[in-house]
Amino acid sequence: MSITLRDVTLTYPDGDSTVTALDRVSLSAAPGELHALVGPSGSGKSSLLAAAATLIRPDTGTVEIAGTEATDLGDRARTQLRLNRIGIVFQQPNLIPSLTAVEQLLVTDHMRGRPPRTHRAAAERLLATVGLDGKQHRRVAHLSGGERQRVNIARALTGTPRVLLVDEPTAALDHDRGARIVELIADVTRTHDVATLMVTHDTEYLDTADTVTTMRDGRILPERGPSR
Numbered sequence: 001m002s003i004t005l006r007d008v009t010l011t012y013p014d015g016d017s018t019v020t021a022l023d024r025v026s027l028s029a030a031p032g033e034l035h036a037l038v039g040p041s042g043s044g045k046s047s048l049l050a051a052a053a054t055l056i057r058p059d060t061g062t063v064e065i066a067g068t069e070a071t072d073l074g075d076r077a078r079t080q081l082r083l084n085r086i087g088i089v090f091q092q093p094n095l096i097p098s099l100t101a102v103e104q105l106l107v108t109d110h111m112r113g114r115p116p117r118t119h120r121a122a123a124e125r126l127l128a129t130v131g132l133d134g135k136q137h138r139r140v141a142h143l144s145g146g147e148r149q150r151v152n153i154a155r156a157l158t159g160t161p162r163v164l165l166v167d168e169p170t171a172a173l174d175h176d177r178g179a180r181i182v183e184l185i186a187d188v189t190r191t192h193d194v195a196t197l198m199v200t201h202d203t204e205y206l207d208t209a210d211t212v213t214t215m216r217d218g219r220i221l222p223e224r225g226p227s228r
């Protein structure tokens with residue numbers, strides 16, 4: 001497994017008391033597996049993604065990323081693990097409109113401490129694989145919403161991660177574009193052999209997922225197993 005959460009419990013302070021966002025949650029995803037997480041608002045999906053991203057340390061339980069126990073690590077080592085092993089597709093891509101698609105990827109590389117020039121060709125190839133062939137040098141301001149989401153996905157794949165975490169990828173898209181983006185996520189999951197956890201409220205796209213897990217009140221209700 002590339003990502004495994006075991007018995008993860010996470011609480012937030014809530015006035016004088018606490019709210020339990022995750023209640024002994026266990027789940028995993030293998031390389032090449034698209035694991036979709038669904039559930040009503042407030043069921044804990046975002047909290048689970050944040051714990052999986054090692055952005056929040058759970059109160060109890062463990063998060064293992066590509067064989068490394070993240071919960072044991074100090075802040076610096078956890079940040080390195082995140083940068084080297086995890087790609088995150090945020091709901092709000094926060095792309096820089098004046099940069100071209102390829103420059104967005106190079107900036108990400110640069111922030112990871114890699115010399116950008118050596119990665120230009122790789123970034124161009126990566127953008128081609130997410131359906132942006134011929135548009136690598138367009139500024140983000142001139143790309144459509146669906147194309148921007150493709151840049152967002154390509155950017156998450158730049159560090160050759162083992163785990164891809166995707167938050168509501170279809171939120172700002174119409175049905176057809178949303179369906180194509182989910183198909184793309186399924187496709188890159190297989191071609192890049194990453195373990196993908198995808199939070200979505202769009203239950204109509206779930207046929208593309210290998211595993212679907214439903215959350216309610218911070219707990220996981222297994223819905224159905226691998227579909228292929």
Ligand SMILES: Nc1ncnc2c1ncn2[C@@H]1O[C@H](COP(=O)(O)OP(=O)(O)OP(=O)(O)O)[C@@H](O)[C@H]1O
Pocket residue numbers: 012013014019020021039040041042043044045046047048
């Ligand atoms: N920073 C926070 N402080 C206090 N409580 C929080 C915080 N973040 C989330 N919660 C609470 O934790 C629970 C789980 O919230 P979470 O955002 O993880 O659910 P969700 O399924 O992602 O919801 P949504 O689909 O609305 O984003 C909810 O009861 C929520 O109110």
